[in-house]
Amino acid sequence: MASSTFLSASSLFATKHYLLLIPPQASAKGYTNNNLRVSNSPSFVLRTKNSTHLQGFVAMQEKDASTLGDDLKIKIPHVLSVAGSDSGAGAGIQADLKACAARRVYCSTVITSVTAQNTVGVQGVSNVPEDFVAEQLKSVLSDMQVDVVKTGMLPSVGIINILCKTLREFPVQALVVDPVMVSTSGDVLAGPSILSVFREVLFPMADIITPNLKEASALLDGVQLETVDDLRCAARLLYDMGPKNVLVKGGDLPDSSDAVDIFFNGDNFYELRSPRVKTQNTHGTGCSLASCIAAELAKGYPMVSAVKQVAKRFVETALDYSKDIFIGNGPQGPFDHLLRLKRHSQDCHRLQAFNSSDLLLYAVTDSEMNKKWGRSITDAVKAAIEGGATIVQLREKDAETQDFLESAKACLKICRSHGVPLLINDRIDIALACDADGVHVGQSDMPARVARTLLGPEKIVGVSCKTPEQTRQAWVDGADYIGCGGVYPTNTKENNITVGLDGLKTVCMASTLPVVAIGGIGVSNARTVMEIGVPNLKGVAVVSALFDGECVLTETRKLHAMLSESNIDGYTQKLII
Ligand SMILES: Nc1ncnc2c1ncn2[C@@H]1O[C@H](COP(=O)(O)OP(=O)(O)O)[C@@H](O)[C@H]1O
Ligand SMILES: Cc1ncc(COP(=O)(O)O)c(N)n1
Ligand SMILES: [Mg+2]
Incomplete structure (x- = not known):
């Protein structure tokens, strides 16, 4: 396999100096070449010793790993999404792939269920046989250096048990559990039979669980959740089931002009509040939020930063950015993870990550x-x-x-x-x-x-x-x-x-x-x-x-x-x- 590389924004910047391609591990090891220094950021930043400003940057897309010594191979942050397929590509596996791509993290997939779904609702569900879920899990986990596993739709007790067993065999750095049960359209994706295995087996293994209002309520035997204080109580009760962190999402909180989520890490409660974006294009927000948390954890960032600093803002920004796009005739449109669909030119719109x-x-x-x-x-x-x-x-x-x-x-x-x-x-x-x-x-x-x-x-x-x-x-x-x-x-x-x-x-x-x-x-x-x-x-x-x-x-x-x-x-x- 030949190594292939490309220059990013080369026409703009590569005016004065030649650009050198070196993987990030090289800089971590203090590698220098002549008077060029290399950063360990995802882009490959080069600057000359004698100049005060950046002259150019390069990105390496692929590298023939067999030509590199072990210490110079590039380890890409890797999330494995174990979730259902959404044919409309707003939620599920498709949302996870796009969210991870937007956060520049590799995402592999184990499909638990195939849904026939669009912006109107879910028309059909066909679960993947349990032993075939097991086979997919083994294929990926036995080979591919997964950092973080993120789960979405887990439609049966058997599939959840297989996942837990496989994770014990192939431990990963973190487990993000989005306990998907009902779609935004109100269709059931995982029935009440999975509640006890969620509570007793999966949650104690999780680094974070991210239920929405309805899911938190179902997990707490149908308790009504109507206020931010209710979310806080729910977060504490869910924490007692064993996950290391809990994020109760309040996207569907009635009468709230803000989208308020409660994050609890066992010590502190964080109220994550952002203005509610007026849009119908909210299908897949929950899946994307959890994937984004997983992506940041895979990069090595701490939980609070992944949730508060990146994931919540990413969803808010993507919602705002795609509030007027039109895909499908139903009431739940998907949003645009890559912030591209509405883009007319490179510069006319940009991600507002700033708070x-x-x-x-x-x-x-x-x-x-x-x-x-x-x-x-x-x-x-x-x-x-x-x-x-x-x-x-x-x-x-x-x-x-x-x-x-x-x-x-x-x-x-x-x-x-x-x-x-x-x-x-x-x-x-x-x-x-x-x-x-x-x-x-x-x-x-x-x-x-x-x-x-x-x-x-x-x-x-x-x-x-x-x-x-x-x-x-x-x-x-x-x-x-x-x-x-x-x-x-x-x-x-x-x-x-x-x-x-x-x-x-x-x-x-x-x-x-x-x-x-x-x-x-x-x-x-x-x-x-x-x-x-x-x-x-x-x-x-x-x-x-x-x-x-x-x-x-x-x-x-x-x-x-x-x-x-x-x-x-x-x-x-x-x-x-
Ligand atoms: N209209 C909106 N404007 C801004 N943020 C939103 C909006 N709807 C949902 N969110 C945010 O998106 C994330 C997913 O929330 P939610 O819709 O409650 O979960 P789910 O998609 O699993 O049902 C949360 O961070 C929530 O606050
Ligand atoms: C396959 C699959 N997984 C998850 C969701 C939940 O997403 P949402 O709550 O936005 O409908 C979904 N609708 N479909
Ligand atoms: Mg939602």
Whole structure:
């Protein structure tokens, strides 16, 4: 087999340097070639030692593994979906394949049942014989390095028992169980006979179960679930059945303008709330959400981050993106996982992965301050997050590239484990190389438009703006948010023009994007800033108030308490303890 490769966006970027193809494990092993360094991100990022900006990136599609030494073979994150086929391809195996593809994870399939299904409902169901499900399971699991198994429609007790037995024989890193019972159209996909084997055999093996309202109710002997408090009680009761985590999905919660899910990990409840998208195209949301969780777990991300940071947002974004597409004449249309059907050109629509409530307490690190107080950047980030920072930006103006990359990777691990996004100031190359959540650029840095092109649609791009014109340009360029300041004078930026509260208000009013205020803000004035009365001012970005002191944790907690008291509305994902 010949190895085949392709250059991604080569026409745009491959102008100055030759591009080198090296698998990610090479960089994990510190591989270097001449003066090129390679990242371990899914794209293959190359930058030259002497330049400050990315020159190009490449992606390797296939590689003839037999030509590589064992240490250089590429291990692709792999989800096995054990589920039913939906002929309409909105839900089931077909949804799982598309969701995993969208999350760039390999997905193999074991089909448990074949349904004749469309946007009207389920017209027929033919279960696959149990021993043939067993044969499929063995084929895949005995050969293919599966990381995570995700289950959907498991239509019989026999099939569930076979699955559990096979998983004991071929253990995997995680098991995601979507206990599918009834389709959105109300048709039964697995009858009540499976309830006890779900509860007693499968759930205790699961890392997470993701029942919807009806399924949670059936599993709890028909208890009525009508409010968010009911979801919370249900999550606890289901947790007691043995899974490590529970996500009760409230997509069908009556009278709710938000789509609210409750996540419980045994210690904390998380209320995951997003605006309810007005659309009929919701067929397959549950399957896709569970697949997306499985995909992120297969990549190695922690559960809370997979659920809150990625899966919930992915479904919300895909629903919003496909709210007007028209496939089929029935009431339950499928949505478009790959966000392509409505796309007219590469740039006209993009994935909105950004949640503006993350701007509430925006911690910006400063290498000088960390040096002054004798703490590492990772200690600073950890303390800020524990104190309540909702987003972190690494602003390391003087750091050596290699040191910065190593710190960024370490900080990213901390941020991911807490579900807090990590942005990099200015250095697009570092953001790409460590797969950070995005970048923040100033007016004289890499233009936001170029940053967006390099980072792709899923990453966050923020831009510093002082004027309405700059905010309009940021929006045109595809930014997600605006940082406006300095609101007050500050030591961290010399010769920076202060815009004051009036300037901040003017920028907010001109901006269609959410805004975070920056510059000289701390406990003494944060409330005054937040109370200027503009709805798109979503938070404050702080350097000195958090990091220019003995205890980052205490300072962050103080500011967090103050901001939580101010009445900030909008999209919130609250941690309820
Ligand atoms: N109209 C909607 N707008 C936004 N999110 C939604 C909408 N409908 C469902 N969701 C979300 O999609 C996911 C699947 O939820 P749900 O529909 O309850 O499960 P299922 O598809 O298994 O019935 C949940 O995260 C839920 O909050
Ligand atoms: C084969 C199969 N598996 C799962 C579902 C549930 O999906 P939804 O709740 O969106 O109808 C389905 N309808 N069909
Ligand atoms: Mg649904």
